Amino acid sequence: MSNEAVIxxxxxxxxxxxxxxxxxxNLEVKRGEILGLLGPSGSGKTTLVKAxxxxxxxxxxxxxxxxxxxxxxSVVSKIGYMAQSDALYEDLNxxxxxxxxxSLYGMKGKEAKKRADEVLELVILRNEGKKLVKxxxxxxxxRLSLAIALVHKPEILILDEPTVGIDPVLRVEFWKEFERxxxxxxxxxxxxxxxDEAEHCDRLALIRNxxxxxxxxxxxxxxxxxxxxxxxxxxxYGRKGV
Amino acid sequence: xxxxxxEKSMRALSIAKRLIKQLRGDxxxxxxxxxxxxxxxxxxxxxxxxxxxxxxxxxxxxxEAYIEKLQSQAxxxxxxxxxxxxxxLKDKKIDAxxxxxxxxxxxxxxxxxxxxxxxxxxxxNKLSLSSTTQKPEIxxxxxxxxxxxxxxxxxxxxxxxxxxxxxxxxxxxFLRERISGTLDxxxxxxxxxxxxxxxxxxxxxxxxxxxxxxxxxxSIYGLKIPMIGSFWAVLIINLALAAGSxxxxxxxxxxxxxEFQLFQFIPIVIVPQIMFSGIFxxxxxxxxxxxxxxxxxxxYGADALKNVMLRGKxxxxxxxxxxxxxxxxxxxxxxxxxxxxxxxxx
Numbered sequence: 195m196s197n198e199a200v201i202x203x204x205x206x207x208x209x210x211x212x213x214x215x216x217x218x219x220n221l222e223v224k225r226g227e228i229l230g231l232l233g234p235s236g237s238g239k240t241t242l243v244k245a246x247x248x249x250x251x252x253x254x255x256x257x258x259x260x261x262x263x264x265x266x267x268s269v270v271s272k273i274g275y276m277a278q279s280d281a282l283y284e285d286l287n288x289x290x291x292x293x294x295x296x297s298l299y300g301m302k303g304k305e306a307k308k309r310a311d312e313v314l315e316l317v318i319l320r321n322e323g324k325k326l327v328k329x330x331x332x333x334x335x336x337r338l339s340l341a342i343a344l345v346h347k348p349e350i351l352i353l354d355e356p357t358v359g360i361d362p363v364l365r366v367e368f369w370k371e372f373e374r375x376x377x378x379x380x381x382x383x384x385x386x387x388x389x390d391e392a393e394h395c396d397r398l399a400l401i402r403n404x405x406x407x408x409x410x411x412x413x414x415x416x417x418x419x420x421x422x423x424x425x426x427x428x429x430x431y432g433r434k435g436v
Numbered sequence: 437x438x439x440x441x442x443e444k445s446m447r448a449l450s451i452a453k454r455l456i457k458q459l460r461g462d463x464x465x466x467x468x469x470x471x472x473x474x475x476x477x478x479x480x481x482x483x484x485x486x487x488x489x490x491x492x493x494x495x496x497x498x499x500e501a502y503i504e505k506l507q508s509q510a511x512x513x514x515x516x517x518x519x520x521x522x523x524x525l526k527d528k529k530i531d532a533x534x535x536x537x538x539x540x541x542x543x544x545x546x547x548x549x550x551x552x553x554x555x556x557x558x559x560x561n562k563l564s565l566s567s568t569t570q571k572p573e574i575x576x577x578x579x580x581x582x583x584x585x586x587x588x589x590x591x592x593x594x595x596x597x598x599x600x601x602x603x604x605x606x607x608x609x610f611l612r613e614r615i616s617g618t619l620d621x622x623x624x625x626x627x628x629x630x631x632x633x634x635x636x637x638x639x640x641x642x643x644x645x646x647x648x649x650x651x652x653x654x655s656i657y658g659l660k661i662p663m664i665g666s667f668w669a670v671l672i673i674n675l676a677l678a679a680g681s682x683x684x685x686x687x688x689x690x691x692x693x694x695e696f697q698l699f700q701f702i703p704i705v706i707v708p709q710i711m712f713s714g715i716f717x718x719x720x721x722x723x724x725x726x727x728x729x730x731x732x733x734x735x736y737g738a739d740a741l742k743n744v745m746l747r748g749k750x751x752x753x754x755x756x757x758x759x760x761x762x763x764x765x766x767x768x769x770x771x772x773x774x775x776x777x778x779x780x781x782x
Contacts, residue, residue: 247624248782250780251781251782265780268626273624277620280617281617281618281620281621281622282618283616284616285458290454295622297447299625300447300626302446326461
């Protein structure tokens, strides 16, 4: 069953007022796959991600996650979401932040505490658990956001610009972690505008001018465009103006 | 199914617990929350009760018997001629002077400050009443002749400050949840919209209840405002009022994108509530003003508080007001749940 599509987006269009942010979006993500959404800021990556998470409703088309049409609250509990900006409670400590989100997924007591310890360990914040988040550095906040996205052991992980503002060393650690999570069978969608990160993804969707201009594995994209890097490929498809 | 329902209400409790944890860490906010209403109430009582003193009078060529009678009602000093008195009046050293040129005394007032004018006129009335042979016997259904401005408005003011401060706290903190992006984030969990609304209501409900008890106890036992009803009945009314305000604050903050906009709601939504709540006599006001006063929840709170505290009615006699307040709270909570659709469709 490794070929089943856990996320399917069909004829997706999102419009705010008169502004059409995205249109004609079609994509599928298979179980255990890492899909990268690559595009300049303002290209609509977050808009697409929010529809997949179930926070918004498409203007046209459908978003299906785990065979359920979104938005659906029952599927939401199987998705882990790391927002673009760190949405944390600054006046609580890291541990309480995690416990609060755990409780929203119905976890409580010993189970929740054990899991909080696990995810803190995972993002290397074990010793910082009792520190108030307002005293955290930007990188620590990113890590805590990731820990929160993982707390309920989601089947699908949606990461909106997870590595923005973190140093290169930590970025490598993050990607190692994403690999480990993927090996456990979790499907990951990740948005980025950092081209070298794109190389880590199984498949990429290049987003520009409100649509997907190309989709494929990093190697496919490079071969077809005749460029040596993903960045080159992105520019090539951009010029073609599809 | 029952287990599921239980889990749902647990999530509202999780939010309430989190709010309590957050606020507990913010000692200054808590202190302000509990002290500020008490402070404002104290200031108002100081201003409004100090105004009810005796007037200062100068008298010119008055009979001794008359002066003696005057002295029971005013601070009286004798002066030689009208010029001295006139100067004193212009310099605001006295409130009025009385000249006995022939039989009827002539009284002169400055006339700009209505509170001083009415003070002097009241005194004159009392004087003429006590001098007539057929002195009427005066009876009051409620209250007494000594009931001052502060005494009669204190129940409304107390209710209003509860309403106002609760609105501020609820509005700002719900706004903070949105601006910090955490509202969006918790909406990416299975949390239901009504659970957020209820969670906020419960979490702040705790602090608001403490605030209400403090202000009420201070007003009744500290400022000794007139109170012949039951403390518990007043508390129930105040809490119902606070509940409405709490729900209104979170509701309106959904329509403000920053603190500045939220504060604009105060002159539009909050200030009119006190103006139309019965602190001024609306009997001769235009119809639209009367209708407006019927729309505001504060009107029902004010009416209930006055009836219980000044007229000694029991809780069942003000049940209509109380039901209106609770109805408003529920209405605002429902509207708030709908307003959150802006942030997540389901």
